[in-house]
Amino acid sequence: MAINATYLGMPLEINDLDVENLAYFKHCAAHDFHLQRCRKCQLLRYPPTTACPWCAHGESDWVPVEGKGAVHSYTEVHHAIQPAFKAKSPYLILIVDLDTQKGKPSEHEALRVVGNLATADGTLAPPDQVKRVGIGTRVRMVFADVAPGLAIPHWTIDESAVQPAKPWRYPQE
Amino acid sequence: MPLPSDVDTSTPKHLRDKYALVGVGETTYTRGSGKTTRALGSWAVRNAIEDAGLKPSDVDGMMSYQSGDSTFGPFIAGDLGMRLNFYMDVFGGGSSTEALVGMAMGVIEAGMCKTVVIFRAMNGFSQVRIGGTGARAAAPVSGDMLHNRAYGWQSAGQMFAPSFMRHMHDYGTKPEQVATVKAIHSEHAGNNPKAFYKEKVTVEDVLNSRIICKPLHLLDCCVETDNGTAIIVTTADRARDCRHPRVLIRGVVGRCNKPRMDMHYQHGPISTVAGHYGKEILWPNSGVGPEDVDLTGSYDAFTFTTMLQLEDYGFCKKGDGGHYVSDGTMRLGGKRPNNTSGGHLCEGYTHGLNMVIENVRQLRHDVDDSCPIGPDGKRQHTYDYRPGGCRQVKDCEVSANLGWASPGTGSAMVMRNE
Numbered sequence: 001m002a003i004n005a006t007y008l009g010m011p012l013e014i015n016d017l018d019v020e021n022l023a024y025f026k027h028c029a030a031h032d033f034h035l036q037r038c039r040k041c042q043l044l045r046y047p048p049t050t051a052c053p054w055c056a057h058g059e060s061d062w063v064p065v066e067g068k069g070a071v072h073s074y075t076e077v078h079h080a081i082q083p084a085f086k087a088k089s090p091y092l093i094l095i096v097d098l099d100t101q102k103g104k105p106s107e108h109e110a111l112r113v114v115g116n117l118a119t120a121d122g123t124l125a126p127p128d129q130v131k132r133v134g135i136g137t138r139v140r141m142v143f144a145d146v147a148p149g150l151a152i153p154h155w156t157i158d159e160s161a162v163q164p165a166k167p168w169r170y171p172q173e
Numbered sequence: 174m175p176l177p178s179d180v181d182t183s184t185p186k187h188l189r190d191k192y193a194l195v196g197v198g199e200t201t202y203t204r205g206s207g208k209t210t211r212a213l214g215s216w217a218v219r220n221a222i223e224d225a226g227l228k229p230s231d232v233d234g235m236m237s238y239q240s241g242d243s244t245f246g247p248f249i250a251g252d253l254g255m256r257l258n259f260y261m262d263v264f265g266g267g268s269s270t271e272a273l274v275g276m277a278m279g280v281i282e283a284g285m286c287k288t289v290v291i292f293r294a295m296n297g298f299s300q301v302r303i304g305g306t307g308a309r310a311a312a313p314v315s316g317d318m319l320h321n322r323a324y325g326w327q328s329a330g331q332m333f334a335p336s337f338m339r340h341m342h343d344y345g346t347k348p349e350q351v352a353t354v355k356a357i358h359s360e361h362a363g364n365n366p367k368a369f370y371k372e373k374v375t376v377e378d379v380l381n382s383r384i385i386c387k388p389l390h391l392l393d394c395c396v397e398t399d400n401g402t403a404i405i406v407t408t409a410d411r412a413r414d415c416r417h418p419r420v421l422i423r424g425v426v427g428r429c430n431k432p433r434m435d436m437h438y439q440h441g442p443i444s445t446v447a448g449h450y451g452k453e454i455l456w457p458n459s460g461v462g463p464e465d466v467d468l469t470g471s472y473d474a475f476t477f478t479t480m481l482q483l484e485d486y487g488f489c490k491k492g493d494g495g496h497y498v499s500d501g502t503m504r505l506g507g508k509r510p511n512n513t514s515g516g517h518l519c520e521g522y523t524h525g526l527n528m529v530i531e532n533v534r535q536l537r538h539d540v541d542d543s544c545p546i547g548p549d550g551k552r553q554h555t556y557d558y559r560p561g562g563c564r565q566v567k568d569c570e571v572s573a574n575l576g577w578a579s580p581g582t583g584s585a586m587v588m589r590n591e
Contacts (some may be wrong), residue, residue, distance in 0.1 A: 007323060021319055027440070047436055048319040075334030077386040078323060081310050084572040085325040093326045095438055098522050108441035116324050128405060136344050152323055170338065170387040172348045172380065 005147035010086030012146065028151040031143050033067045035111065036060035042096035046111045047094055052107060058113050065111075067141025069098040071133060071167070072112055077142065088124040092117035094155050096139055117141055118154035129157060134167030187458055192278045192422045194475035194588065196225025196405035197291070197530040202369045202521030204298040206399035211244040213292035215252040219400030221290055222253075225405050226416030229315060232405065234289035236270035236277060237468035238524065241303035243294050255370070259286040261550070267472055268578035269293070270404075271586040272427030277406040284565075287407065293526045294401035303397050303522060304328050315325065317435070326355040329474060329579075330389045336580040337388050340444040343492070346480075348388060350495035352379035353477035354511075355392050355518050359506045362515025364505070364564035365544050369398050371520040373560065392478045402526035404533070420536045423571075423587040424458030426451040428568040430582050437581030448485030448575060449584035455486065459587035460587040463488045466587070467569035468535055470528035472577035473516040482575040482583065483511070505558040505566070513564050525576045529586070532572040536590040541567045 003014040003022070014021050024047070027034035035044045040057035044065060051058050073095045080086045093094070098111040117125040117133055122144030133139075138161035143151040155162075189269060200206070200213050208216075214237070222229055235246040235257050235395025246260040259280050263269065270291070277289035284288040297303045302345035313320045324333060340346050342394040356376050374392060382391040412419045429451040431441040456462050463486065471479040476498075484494035488509070497503070503511035512521045512533040534540045539552055542564045547553045569590075576584035
């Protein structure tokens with residue numbers, strides 16, 4: 001069923017035809033991250049697509065995937081565009097390499113899942129946490145609940161993981 | 174790096190040298206044009222037709238590009254009394270100019286029309302702002318946007334920044350190296366009476382300007398302006414009848430991409446951009462290599478985009494872009510000046526078209542700086558590049574334009590004079 005909701009001041013809409021996004025966010029709403037796995041080549045993919053990016057096969061299954069990985073790159077936004085983000089600046093946009101399927105099917109590929117740096121409850125992280133994270137930081141997935149059938153996946157610092165001595169941060173700080 | 178010895182120059186490749194850019198035109202570069210995009214478009218197209226020495230009825234093809242923020246070809250054609258045999262308005266931004274030049278060559282080759290004008294008209298400051306603020310930020314978030322805008326990941330700078338950061342991480346590129354792009358383009362703009370920003374900016378000015386989103390400072394980002402721009406493509410034969418010396422098209426790359434076009438970050442290295450693939454088309458088709466190029470127009474939506482493209486098209490070794498853009502090579506008077514008009518960082522933002530206009534004028538050796546005009550009506554260039562002076566590149570013969578849509582998509586074009 002179609003979803004119309006508001007998140008951080010933004011209207012979010014998923015219509016009935018967008019079955020891939022409905023399925024993706026339904027699992028997020030259950031705090032149980034799933035991705036599509038191709039029925040033919042068995043590779044996982046992100047974000048949701050209507051066919052397999054590697055073999056073009058049309059059929060896939062939603063399978064649970066562990067929400068753990070390391071920051072591949074990031075930006076720290078100081079000048080927000082959307083009004084609701086202005087009060088939350090600076091905030092981090094993270095591109096995270098999942099541990100699952102990293103380096104497959106080729107050396108430079110990974111499931112690179114986007115998210116903001118958040119606290120465990122899925123709210124945008126405070127400045128002291130923003131300053132700690134850089135390329136290499138180990139993170140785990142958390143969710144921001146938005147509406148029935150819709151939660152937004154985010155990342156939080158994985159306090160149980162072994163962290164790099166010094167994650168790479170933008171040099172002019 | 175494909176040097177001339179590596180590329181096939183033995184036979185004419187595709188349409189090499191068979192088409193020409195014969196007319197260029199533009200409006201002023203302003204904020205608050207006080208005009209519709211239709212008025213800006215007809216102004217720019219009229220100027221391009223006049224520059225070519227043609228009449229509106231001589232031009233029977235029209236193309237434009239936009240992102241829901243502009244007028245359409247039929248209105249411009251109607252305003253100027255043109256009956257078109259072909260027109261096409263396409264969706265898209267920064268990688269469109271060179272791609273549409275290639276398409277214009279194709280439709281002329283197919284016999285669909287004889288001469289094509291390509292325009293871009295936009296009130297990028299006073300109506301639909303390029304930075305994504307205003308109406309664009311308020312639009313509902315659905316489909317693929319659920320995986321970007323929902324994260325406050327929307328503006329061009331925000332979307333590209335992970336590539337820029339990763340380049341610094343992978344290659345040790347320094348903020349002060351990249352800031353030099355803005356400093357150099359501001360010097361060039363000082364010799365361009367049309368430029369929106371003519372003031373000289375230093376590397377320190379860039380580094381001391383506020384952070385927009387790391388690694389971008391305010392002055393790493395281009396200007397938002399209102400303007401119309403236009404160019405005219407026709408056959409090399411017909412170009413002989415036009416007003417200016419011929420500027421011939423050697424080769425074109427149109428919206429060439431990295432893998433995973435739905436979300437290019439899935440396929441690394443993310444510090445590599447589409448030029449990595451585009452160069453395999455550009456240099457063989459053009460029959461030249463980077464070392465043959467006298468001046469470049471590398472898209473400067475941001476300081477970083479200029480650097481990444483120059484690097485991935487092979488103007489320097491992969492990873493040496495920071496050094497290339499800061500060692501003086503691309504300054505007027507240097508070995509290979511870049512964006513001599515001041516580009517998007519200083520002249521005005523047009524989604525790439527003004528950088529092609531500039532290189533056409535450069536290859537005519539008739540760039541519109543402040544040098545005096547002689548009795549023959551031609552500018553007497555002094556080649557004194559001090560502020561307010563000349564910006565003509567001496568004896569230039571070959572140019573390259575490198576257009577940018579995103580890290581994952583780009584276009585390019587090589588032109589030459591004779």
